[in-house]
Amino acid sequence: MSDVVTREEFGEVVVLHIKTNSVDAISAAAIEAACVDMRPITVLNFKDVSFINSAGISVLLKFVVKARKAGYKLFAMNLSPHHQKIFKMVEMSRFMPTIEEHDLAAHR
Amino acid sequence: MVNPHFVEVNIPSDPVFERVVRAIAAEVGEALCFTDERVDDLKLAVSEAVNNAIEHGNKNISSKPVEVVFALDNDKLEVRITDQGEGLGSNQRVDVWDRVRVVEEDNLEQGLLRSFGMSLIKALVDDLEVNSSQKGTIIVLRLYRKGQTE
Numbered sequence: 539m540s541d542v543v544t545r546e547e548f549g550e551v552v553v554l555h556i557k558t559n560s561v562d563a564i565s566a567a568a569i570e571a572a573c574v575d576m577r578p579i580t581v582l583n584f585k586d587v588s589f590i591n592s593a594g595i596s597v598l599l600k601f602v603v604k605a606r607k608a609g610y611k612l613f614a615m616n617l618s619p620h621h622q623k624i625f626k627m628v629e630m631s632r633f634m635p636t637i638e639e640h641d642l643a644a645h646r
Numbered sequence: 647m648v649n650p651h652f653v654e655v656n657i658p659s660d661p662v663f664e665r666v667v668r669a670i671a672a673e674v675g676e677a678l679c680f681t682d683e684r685v686d687d688l689k690l691a692v693s694e695a696v697n698n699a700i701e702h703g704n705k706n707i708s709s710k711p712v713e714v715v716f717a718l719d720n721d722k723l724e725v726r727i728t729d730q731g732e733g734l735g736s737n738q739r740v741d742v743w744d745r746v747r748v749v750e751e752d753n754l755e756q757g758l759l760r761s762f763g764m765s766l767i768k769a770l771v772d773d774l775e776v777n778s779s780q781k782g783t784i785i786v787l788r789l790y791r792k793g794q795t796e
Contacts, residue, residue, distance in 0.1 A: 563661040563697065589668070591693045592762040593661075603754050620686040627769050628762050629748040 542568035549645045552577040553615070557586050561594030570597050578610050579645065581637060585616035595628060602633045613637035653716040657696075659704035659729075664696045667714050671725070674716045678723055680789075681796045687770040688723070688789060694763035695727040695785045703729025703783050722772075725787040734778040 542565055546553040554572050558565045561584075582601065584590075590598075605612040614634045617625065625631040653674060657663035671692040675685035696712060704710035710730045717724040747765040768774055773788035 560665065562664070562693070564665065589689065589693075591690055591697065592760070592766060593697060595762055596760045599749065599754065602749075606754065620683060624690070624766070627748075627766065629750075633749055633754075 543572035545572070547577065550578040551581065551642060551645045553581045553583055555583045559586055559588045561587055561590040561598070563593035566593055566597040570600055573600050573604055576601070576604055576608065576610055580605060580610055581613045581615050581642065583615045584621065590621055590624065595630060598630070598634065615639060650717045650719040654713070656711040656713050658708040659700040659706055659710050659712060660708045661697065661700060664693055664700065667696050668693050670716070674718065674723065678718060678791060679796055684789065691767045691770040691787050692725055694767050695787060698763055699727050699729035699783070703731030705731065722788050722790045727785045728782060730782045733780050733783055
């Protein structure tokens with residue numbers, strides 16, 4: 539696991555904390571590397587992310603594909619209002635709905 | 647600001663330098679007193695256009711520069727992104743203007759996970775022009791200031 543993504547597991551849940559502020563072509567490979575060991579509930583935490591472009595969306599879709607194949611649930615957490623807008627524009631939010639931190643409390 | 651002011655930068659065709667242009671876009675947007683949301687829109691639209699120029703225009707040949715000019719005036723910000731590629735073919739021209747790309751289940755199954763850039767640009771700017779020839783492609787983005795500043 540790189541410094542770009544840190545991992546937190548509890549029960550059926552894994553939270554992948556994206557620690558880079560820019561999800562783009564430069565950080566894509568390091569983020570994709572975190573896609574290898576997902577759990578039945580996988581959450582991507584965007585708290586530290588201030589920028590996502592289409593190259594970033596492409597790498598996030600790799601998580602979507604992998605979750606769908608495994609029958610896992612995939613969520614986005616701490617998305618900024620701007621990124622929520624972008625996710626709606628490309629209909630990403632259909633495949634990676636948002637979740638609140640308190641919704642995870644029952645799994646801890 | 648009566649006369650247009652210009653900020654110009656030439657970058658190598660390497661995605662690392664897209665971040666440099668994005669940082670300039672943020673500063674320009676803030677200098678124009680755009681709202682935070684408008685600055686985010688500007689950064690993303692410029693990022694997509696520059697990445698297109700690097701990847702599809704200049705084919706990632708780092709010695710080929712991408713020129714980016716920010717022209718600021720009282721009414722608007724115009725951003726002109728020029729590559730040195732071979733221009734868009736007729737199929738690509740149709741694609742640029744007509745396609746609205748969203749995530750679709752069929753595309754996920756086929757591993758088609760890219761090509762959202764132009765759809766995002768069209769949604770985020772007020773005006774978009776694409777001029778292409780065998781000498782390269784010029785994309786012009788316009789964002790008007792009226793009602794979009796703070």
